[in-house]
Amino acid sequence: MKLSQYNYSFSADMLAKYPAENRDEARLMVLNRKNGKIEHKVFKDMIDYFKAGDVLVLNDTKVFPARLYGNKEKTGAEIEIFLLRELNRELRLWDVLVDPAR
Incomplete structure (x- = not known):
């Protein structure tokens, strides 16, 4: 996989400047891999994309001012x-x- 495959266009107003007050209201970009369509949802809608047997892996690492x-x-x-x-x-x-x- 090449880094250039991660390039996509988006408007600057779509970039979060501050975290959402309610974390489940954070914005979520969903890419349909079959047709390339991009949807803009909120994080709590993520459950709609899971099927029986799917696995969610959480990363609980902490970021420090490096x-x-x-x-x-x-x-x-x-x-x-x-x-x-x-x-x-x-x-x-x-x-x-x-x-x-x-």
């Missing part, structure tokens, strides 16, 4: 640090990407 911004002490140049994974909790040691980096 992108940090700062300035170099000597030059004041702006830097961005992206936290990839924690290597050692006691030492507060992380695997990171830094931009710009040499």
Whole structure:
């Protein structure tokens, strides 16, 4: 599968800027794979798309603020640090990407 297969057009007003007050009222985009038709529903309508024997897998991972911004002490140049994974909790040691980096 290629990343380009995930490209589709949508208007900017369809992008959620804030979470729905009631989580089951969050918007849901449904793609009919047979005819390519796109429907706009709400999350609580998802049950209408399940059949007997279907399985729902939930991802309960948590998102943390992994992108940090700062300035170099000597030059004041702006830097961005992206936290990839924690290597050692006691030492507060992380695997990171830094931009710009040499």
